[in-house]
Amino acid sequence: MSTWTPEAQRLWEQLPAETQHLILTHVWCPHCGQARRMALIGGTIIVDDLVLTGLCTVCGHRVARLLEGDGLRPSQDAEPAFQPGEEVIWLKRVPGGPYVIPMTATVIARTAKRVKIVADDEGQMVTRYVPSESLERRA
Ligand SMILES: [Zn+2]
Incomplete structure:
Protein backbone atom coordinates (compact mmCIF):
# COMPACT_ATOMS: atom_id res chain seq x y z
CA MET A 1 0.00 0.00 0.00
CA SER A 2 1.50 3.29 -1.11
CA THR A 3 0.74 6.52 0.66
CA TRP A 4 2.48 8.71 -1.88
CA THR A 5 0.77 11.44 -3.78
CA PRO A 6 2.00 11.53 -7.41
CA GLU A 7 3.41 15.05 -7.05
CA ALA A 8 5.27 14.18 -3.83
CA GLN A 9 6.72 11.06 -5.39
CA ARG A 10 7.91 13.01 -8.44
CA LEU A 11 9.65 15.61 -6.22
CA TRP A 12 11.27 12.95 -4.06
CA GLU A 13 12.52 10.89 -6.98
CA GLN A 14 14.22 13.87 -8.61
CA LEU A 15 16.48 14.25 -5.56
CA PRO A 16 19.94 12.71 -5.88
CA ALA A 17 20.25 9.32 -4.15
CA GLU A 18 22.92 10.80 -1.90
CA THR A 19 20.52 13.51 -0.70
CA GLN A 20 17.73 10.98 -0.17
CA HIS A 21 20.06 8.85 1.91
CA LEU A 22 21.14 11.83 4.03
CA ILE A 23 17.54 12.84 4.64
CA LEU A 24 16.36 9.35 5.58
CA THR A 25 19.23 8.68 7.96
CA HIS A 26 18.71 11.92 9.93
CA VAL A 27 15.08 11.96 10.97
CA TRP A 28 14.30 13.11 14.47
CA CYS A 29 12.47 10.43 16.43
CA PRO A 30 10.58 11.95 19.38
CA HIS A 31 10.31 8.52 21.00
CA CYS A 32 14.04 7.72 20.85
CA GLY A 33 14.95 11.36 21.52
CA GLN A 34 17.55 11.37 18.78
CA ALA A 35 18.06 11.35 15.03
CA ARG A 36 17.30 7.96 13.55
CA ARG A 37 16.97 6.26 10.20
CA MET A 38 13.45 6.34 8.81
CA ALA A 39 11.78 3.52 6.90
CA LEU A 40 10.01 5.57 4.26
CA ILE A 41 6.29 4.87 3.83
CA GLY A 42 5.10 7.77 1.74
CA GLY A 43 4.98 11.46 1.13
CA THR A 44 2.62 14.28 0.43
CA ILE A 45 2.81 17.94 -0.54
CA ILE A 46 1.49 20.39 2.02
CA VAL A 47 1.41 23.89 0.53
CA ASP A 48 4.88 23.94 -1.13
CA ASP A 49 6.59 21.60 1.26
CA LEU A 50 7.25 17.91 0.85
CA LEU A 67 11.43 19.41 3.30
CA GLU A 68 10.70 23.03 2.51
CA GLY A 69 9.88 23.76 -1.11
CA ASP A 70 12.99 25.93 -1.40
CA GLY A 71 15.17 23.14 -0.08
CA LEU A 72 14.14 20.80 -2.88
CA ARG A 73 16.29 22.74 -5.27
CA PRO A 74 20.08 22.31 -5.07
CA SER A 75 21.64 24.75 -2.65
CA GLN A 76 24.33 27.16 -3.78
CA ASP A 77 25.82 27.46 -0.31
CA ALA A 78 29.59 27.14 -0.33
CA GLU A 79 29.68 26.06 3.28
CA PRO A 80 28.19 22.70 4.17
CA ALA A 81 24.96 23.10 6.10
CA PHE A 82 24.57 22.20 9.74
CA GLN A 83 23.68 18.55 10.16
CA PRO A 84 21.42 16.97 12.77
CA GLY A 85 23.46 15.81 15.75
CA GLU A 86 26.10 18.48 15.24
CA GLU A 87 27.14 20.45 18.31
CA VAL A 88 27.09 24.17 17.66
CA ILE A 89 27.31 27.52 19.38
CA TRP A 90 24.03 29.40 19.28
CA LEU A 91 24.41 33.17 19.41
CA LYS A 92 21.24 34.02 21.28
CA ARG A 93 20.04 37.57 20.77
CA VAL A 94 19.35 39.53 23.90
CA PRO A 95 15.99 41.30 23.43
CA GLY A 96 16.31 45.06 23.02
CA GLY A 97 20.04 45.18 22.59
CA PRO A 98 22.87 44.49 20.17
CA TYR A 99 24.18 41.73 22.42
CA VAL A 100 24.32 38.01 21.96
CA ILE A 101 24.95 35.23 24.44
CA PRO A 102 26.86 32.23 23.07
CA MET A 103 25.18 29.03 24.17
CA THR A 104 25.89 25.38 23.55
CA ALA A 105 23.27 23.75 21.33
CA THR A 106 22.69 20.61 19.30
CA VAL A 107 21.18 20.63 15.83
CA ILE A 108 18.19 18.30 15.62
CA ALA A 109 16.69 19.17 12.23
CA ARG A 110 17.16 21.51 9.35
CA THR A 111 14.89 23.19 6.83
CA ALA A 112 15.83 25.50 3.97
CA LYS A 113 15.41 28.63 6.06
CA ARG A 114 15.75 27.54 9.68
CA VAL A 115 17.74 25.21 11.85
CA LYS A 116 15.99 23.45 14.71
CA ILE A 117 18.19 23.25 17.76
CA VAL A 118 17.94 22.14 21.33
CA ALA A 119 19.88 24.33 23.74
CA ASP A 120 20.62 24.49 27.44
CA ALA A 139 36.16 24.82 16.97
ZN1 LIG B 1 12.64 5.76 17.53
Missing part, protein backbone atom coordinates in the same frame (compact mmCIF):
# COMPACT_ATOMS: atom_id res chain seq x y z
CA VAL A 51 6.33 15.96 3.97
CA LEU A 52 7.80 12.47 4.19
CA THR A 53 6.29 9.96 6.56
CA GLY A 54 7.69 6.71 7.83
CA LEU A 55 8.70 4.66 10.82
CA CYS A 56 11.74 4.87 13.08
CA THR A 57 13.89 1.84 12.22
CA VAL A 58 14.86 1.45 15.88
CA CYS A 59 11.59 1.73 17.83
CA GLY A 60 8.91 1.72 15.13
CA HIS A 61 7.46 5.07 16.21
CA ARG A 62 5.86 7.14 13.43
CA VAL A 63 8.19 9.86 12.27
CA ALA A 64 8.01 12.56 9.65
CA ARG A 65 10.39 14.85 7.88
CA LEU A 66 9.46 18.13 6.25
CA ASP A 121 19.10 27.85 28.41
CA GLU A 122 19.97 28.52 32.05
CA GLY A 123 19.47 24.93 33.07
CA GLN A 124 16.36 24.39 30.96
CA MET A 125 16.42 22.49 27.68
CA VAL A 126 14.69 24.57 25.04
CA THR A 127 13.89 23.89 21.39
CA ARG A 128 14.22 26.74 18.91
CA TYR A 129 14.02 27.36 15.19
CA VAL A 130 16.84 29.76 14.43
CA PRO A 131 18.42 31.19 11.27
CA SER A 132 21.68 29.44 10.41
CA GLU A 133 23.46 32.82 10.62
CA SER A 134 22.98 32.71 14.40
CA LEU A 135 24.88 29.42 14.66
CA GLU A 136 28.61 28.85 14.72
CA ARG A 137 30.57 25.66 14.41
CA ARG A 138 32.44 24.58 17.49
Whole structure:
Protein backbone atom coordinates (compact mmCIF):
# COMPACT_ATOMS: atom_id res chain seq x y z
CA MET A 1 0.00 0.00 0.00
CA SER A 2 1.50 3.29 -1.11
CA THR A 3 0.74 6.52 0.66
CA TRP A 4 2.48 8.71 -1.88
CA THR A 5 0.77 11.44 -3.78
CA PRO A 6 2.00 11.53 -7.41
CA GLU A 7 3.41 15.05 -7.05
CA ALA A 8 5.27 14.18 -3.83
CA GLN A 9 6.72 11.06 -5.39
CA ARG A 10 7.91 13.01 -8.44
CA LEU A 11 9.65 15.61 -6.22
CA TRP A 12 11.27 12.95 -4.06
CA GLU A 13 12.52 10.89 -6.98
CA GLN A 14 14.22 13.87 -8.61
CA LEU A 15 16.48 14.25 -5.56
CA PRO A 16 19.94 12.71 -5.88
CA ALA A 17 20.25 9.32 -4.15
CA GLU A 18 22.92 10.80 -1.90
CA THR A 19 20.52 13.51 -0.70
CA GLN A 20 17.73 10.98 -0.17
CA HIS A 21 20.06 8.85 1.91
CA LEU A 22 21.14 11.83 4.03
CA ILE A 23 17.54 12.84 4.64
CA LEU A 24 16.36 9.35 5.58
CA THR A 25 19.23 8.68 7.96
CA HIS A 26 18.71 11.92 9.93
CA VAL A 27 15.08 11.96 10.97
CA TRP A 28 14.30 13.11 14.47
CA CYS A 29 12.47 10.43 16.43
CA PRO A 30 10.58 11.95 19.38
CA HIS A 31 10.31 8.52 21.00
CA CYS A 32 14.04 7.72 20.85
CA GLY A 33 14.95 11.36 21.52
CA GLN A 34 17.55 11.37 18.78
CA ALA A 35 18.06 11.35 15.03
CA ARG A 36 17.30 7.96 13.55
CA ARG A 37 16.97 6.26 10.20
CA MET A 38 13.45 6.34 8.81
CA ALA A 39 11.78 3.52 6.90
CA LEU A 40 10.01 5.57 4.26
CA ILE A 41 6.29 4.87 3.83
CA GLY A 42 5.10 7.77 1.74
CA GLY A 43 4.98 11.46 1.13
CA THR A 44 2.62 14.28 0.43
CA ILE A 45 2.81 17.94 -0.54
CA ILE A 46 1.49 20.39 2.02
CA VAL A 47 1.41 23.89 0.53
CA ASP A 48 4.88 23.94 -1.13
CA ASP A 49 6.59 21.60 1.26
CA LEU A 50 7.25 17.91 0.85
CA VAL A 51 6.33 15.96 3.97
CA LEU A 52 7.80 12.47 4.19
CA THR A 53 6.29 9.96 6.56
CA GLY A 54 7.69 6.71 7.83
CA LEU A 55 8.70 4.66 10.82
CA CYS A 56 11.74 4.87 13.08
CA THR A 57 13.89 1.84 12.22
CA VAL A 58 14.86 1.45 15.88
CA CYS A 59 11.59 1.73 17.83
CA GLY A 60 8.91 1.72 15.13
CA HIS A 61 7.46 5.07 16.21
CA ARG A 62 5.86 7.14 13.43
CA VAL A 63 8.19 9.86 12.27
CA ALA A 64 8.01 12.56 9.65
CA ARG A 65 10.39 14.85 7.88
CA LEU A 66 9.46 18.13 6.25
CA LEU A 67 11.43 19.41 3.30
CA GLU A 68 10.70 23.03 2.51
CA GLY A 69 9.88 23.76 -1.11
CA ASP A 70 12.99 25.93 -1.40
CA GLY A 71 15.17 23.14 -0.08
CA LEU A 72 14.14 20.80 -2.88
CA ARG A 73 16.29 22.74 -5.27
CA PRO A 74 20.08 22.31 -5.07
CA SER A 75 21.64 24.75 -2.65
CA GLN A 76 24.33 27.16 -3.78
CA ASP A 77 25.82 27.46 -0.31
CA ALA A 78 29.59 27.14 -0.33
CA GLU A 79 29.68 26.06 3.28
CA PRO A 80 28.19 22.70 4.17
CA ALA A 81 24.96 23.10 6.10
CA PHE A 82 24.57 22.20 9.74
CA GLN A 83 23.68 18.55 10.16
CA PRO A 84 21.42 16.97 12.77
CA GLY A 85 23.46 15.81 15.75
CA GLU A 86 26.10 18.48 15.24
CA GLU A 87 27.14 20.45 18.31
CA VAL A 88 27.09 24.17 17.66
CA ILE A 89 27.31 27.52 19.38
CA TRP A 90 24.03 29.40 19.28
CA LEU A 91 24.41 33.17 19.41
CA LYS A 92 21.24 34.02 21.28
CA ARG A 93 20.04 37.57 20.77
CA VAL A 94 19.35 39.53 23.90
CA PRO A 95 15.99 41.30 23.43
CA GLY A 96 16.31 45.06 23.02
CA GLY A 97 20.04 45.18 22.59
CA PRO A 98 22.87 44.49 20.17
CA TYR A 99 24.18 41.73 22.42
CA VAL A 100 24.32 38.01 21.96
CA ILE A 101 24.95 35.23 24.44
CA PRO A 102 26.86 32.23 23.07
CA MET A 103 25.18 29.03 24.17
CA THR A 104 25.89 25.38 23.55
CA ALA A 105 23.27 23.75 21.33
CA THR A 106 22.69 20.61 19.30
CA VAL A 107 21.18 20.63 15.83
CA ILE A 108 18.19 18.30 15.62
CA ALA A 109 16.69 19.17 12.23
CA ARG A 110 17.16 21.51 9.35
CA THR A 111 14.89 23.19 6.83
CA ALA A 112 15.83 25.50 3.97
CA LYS A 113 15.41 28.63 6.06
CA ARG A 114 15.75 27.54 9.68
CA VAL A 115 17.74 25.21 11.85
CA LYS A 116 15.99 23.45 14.71
CA ILE A 117 18.19 23.25 17.76
CA VAL A 118 17.94 22.14 21.33
CA ALA A 119 19.88 24.33 23.74
CA ASP A 120 20.62 24.49 27.44
CA ASP A 121 19.10 27.85 28.41
CA GLU A 122 19.97 28.52 32.05
CA GLY A 123 19.47 24.93 33.07
CA GLN A 124 16.36 24.39 30.96
CA MET A 125 16.42 22.49 27.68
CA VAL A 126 14.69 24.57 25.04
CA THR A 127 13.89 23.89 21.39
CA ARG A 128 14.22 26.74 18.91
CA TYR A 129 14.02 27.36 15.19
CA VAL A 130 16.84 29.76 14.43
CA PRO A 131 18.42 31.19 11.27
CA SER A 132 21.68 29.44 10.41
CA GLU A 133 23.46 32.82 10.62
CA SER A 134 22.98 32.71 14.40
CA LEU A 135 24.88 29.42 14.66
CA GLU A 136 28.61 28.85 14.72
CA ARG A 137 30.57 25.66 14.41
CA ARG A 138 32.44 24.58 17.49
CA ALA A 139 36.16 24.82 16.97
ZN1 LIG B 1 12.64 5.76 17.53
